[in-house]
Amino acid sequence: MSGLALIGSLLGRAGRAFWNSVAWTAQSWRIILVSFVVGDVLLITDHEAAGIAVLLLVPVWNTVRAIWEAVSPLTYEAALGGPLRRRAWRRRVRKEWGRVAERCGLAWPWENDKRQRFPQLLKVRTSGNTLTLRVRAVVGQTVDDLVDAAEAIATAFDAESVDSRRIGPGVVEIVLTMRELLHEPSTPPFPDEIETEAVTLGRRSDGSPWRLELAGRHTLVVGRSGAGKGSIFWGIAGNLSPAASAGLVRLWGIDLKGGVEVAVGARMFSSVAMDERAALELLNSLHRVIGERQAAMRGRTRQFEPSEGDPAHVLLIDELAVLTGYASRDVVNEATTLLKRILTQGRALGVMVVAFVQDPRKETVGMRELFTQTIALRLASTSETRMVLGDGYGDLAPAHRIDRTMPGVGYVVRNDGEVERVRADYWPDDVLRLVAGTYPAPVDPGADEEPDEPETDVDEQVGELVSIVAPPPDRQRSPRAPREPEDPEAA
Numbered sequence: 377m378s379g380l381a382l383i384g385s386l387l388g389r390a391g392r393a394f395w396n397s398v399a400w401t402a403q404s405w406r407i408i409l410v411s412f413v414v415g416d417v418l419l420i421t422d423h424e425a426a427g428i429a430v431l432l433l434v435p436v437w438n439t440v441r442a443i444w445e446a447v448s449p450l451t452y453e454a455a456l457g458g459p460l461r462r463r464a465w466r467r468r469v470r471k472e473w474g475r476v477a478e479r480c481g482l483a484w485p486w487e488n489d490k491r492q493r494f495p496q497l498l499k500v501r502t503s504g505n506t507l508t509l510r511v512r513a514v515v516g517q518t519v520d521d522l523v524d525a526a527e528a529i530a531t532a533f534d535a536e537s538v539d540s541r542r543i544g545p546g547v548v549e550i551v552l553t554m555r556e557l558l559h560e561p562s563t564p565p566f567p568d569e570i571e572t573e574a575v576t577l578g579r580r581s582d583g584s585p586w587r588l589e590l591a592g593r594h595t596l597v598v599g600r601s602g603a604g605k606g607s608i609f610w611g612i613a614g615n616l617s618p619a620a621s622a623g624l625v626r627l628w629g630i631d632l633k634g635g636v637e638v639a640v641g642a643r644m645f646s647s648v649a650m651d652e653r654a655a656l657e658l659l660n661s662l663h664r665v666i667g668e669r670q671a672a673m674r675g676r677t678r679q680f681e682p683s684e685g686d687p688a689h690v691l692l693i694d695e696l697a698v699l700t701g702y703a704s705r706d707v708v709n710e711a712t713t714l715l716k717r718i719l720t721q722g723r724a725l726g727v728m729v730v731a732f733v734q735d736p737r738k739e740t741v742g743m744r745e746l747f748t749q750t751i752a753l754r755l756a757s758t759s760e761t762r763m764v765l766g767d768g769y770g771d772l773a774p775a776h777r778i779d780r781t782m783p784g785v786g787y788v789v790r791n792d793g794e795v796e797r798v799r800a801d802y803w804p805d806d807v808l809r810l811v812a813g814t815y816p817a818p819v820d821p822g823a824d825e826e827p828d829e830p831e832t833d834v835d836e837q838v839g840e841l842v843s844i845v846a847p848p849p850d851r852q853r854s855p856r857a858p859r860e861p862e863d864p865e866a867a
């Protein structure tokens with residue numbers, strides 16, 4: 377850091393400490409009044425030292441706190457700032473619950489009485505940046521009444537966002553995110569673990585890691601241009617690349633937008649299609665994998681587990697609509713049929729699809745219901761959010777309210793209805809090149825064409841990558857022998 381920048385940073389911290397000290401002292405005016413009276417009494421009664429100490433107690437304490445916060449914000453937050461803030465949230469909810477419930481339309485009149493009843497606040501919990509209210513509906517209300525009021529409750533308590541879930545008969549948990557931890561973009565750690573079932577893509581709204589389950593699921597990612605679909609595309613490919621390089625996962629990619637997205641990390645993929653003909657070939661190859669695996673597993677096992685030489689297959693499709701909506705009619709028909717078959721048959725056989733799309737209309741994503749989880753990044757309107765996630769999700773997962781300045785932020789909606797607000801890590805191009813160079817897909821001896829050599833510049837090879845489809849040879853596609861049951865008596 378240059379001398380000037382250092383001075384600027386020190387001055388900034390000093391200014392913040394001064395401002396905090398004044399603001400906190402002003403907020404403590406009741407205690408100051410009391411200490412003023414007590415201090416004066418002590419001074420009048422000739423207890424000079426004690427009187428001065430009482431008078432200065434609050435300003436000195438706030439100055440010490442402010443300096444601590446400026447010098448070491450992390451230790452301050454962990455030891456004092458966070459616990460104080462969370463205590464204030466809990467107290468506010470307990471104090472204001474009745475009034476808020478009434479204003480949010482949850483008050484219920486007693487019979488023959490002018491008084492009102494509110495949903496019972498069973499528990500108030502805080503953790504990190506979240507505040508959780510466990511609430512029981514009064515007789516005559518339903519869980520849906522509480523869930524419908526969650527957004528209004530969040531607004532009343534100045535929350536950034538809200539999730540709600542039913543946890544028992546008539547009981548709902550409303551989770552308020554009180555401070556947005558997703559403002560700051562983040563980059564991922566270099567992948568070094570072999571993962572085949574789930575990947576860490578970023579953070580959840582409480583700051584904890586966001587893990588996306590992949591095994592047995594198909595994922596649809598929808599977001600307007602610039603919403604950050606690339607972060608999720610590369611989060612999945614990048615995190616799976618160690619497993620792909622070890623032969624436990626096989627990555628397939630379709631990018632009909634000229635290969636611009638996939639080219640930078642193309643070496644992670646065993647098969648890449650960048651034009652319509654190649655995409656159909658690729659889908660046919662993947663469909664053959666499913667057929668062979670079905671034949672091998674039939675009557676022996678119902679659940680696929682990846683092993684070396686018999687990998688899980690993950691197909692990433694950038695801009696699904698080009699394939700299923702905007703391509704020539706024959707291509708659209710064939711691609712849609714193949715994709716529907718892959719989506720309906722592939723999950724239990726270790727074949728997963730992750731598709732990305734900008735435009736969520738029915739004409740472009742006619743097979744939405746075949747995806748088992750959806751990630752909604754920034755969308756254009758409430759109707760788009762409803763179209764993508766379903767009617768009940770306009771408020772629960774308001775993707776249309778995501779700010780343009782926060783690419784990579786979105787809502788994950790699983791098909792059991794669970795909603796998570798998340799932000800994906802951003803994968804810069806140079807990191808992708810490094811990951812692709814470190815974990816290239818295994819060279820396929822039986823392939824028609826091999827993925828490009830590691831030492832060449834991938835960007836220069838976009839032209840050569842067009843149309844590359846390297847269907848797996850029999851060795852790779854043949855399913856492993858089903859495992860013996862561990863307990864022979866169970867067989």
Ligand SMILES: Nc1ncnc2c1ncn2[C@@H]1O[C@H](COP(=O)(O)OP(=O)(O)OP(=O)(O)O)[C@@H](O)[C@H]1O
Binds near residue numbers: 600601604606801
């Ligand atoms: N997770 C993220 N965190 C911070 N910034 C991001 C993130 N993801 C993307 N960005 C920024 O937003 C820009 C657009 O992202 P990206 O290309 O992934 O959007 P997209 O949804 O794929 O758009 P399109 O459909 O037009 O390709 C990126 O160039 C990058 O600057």
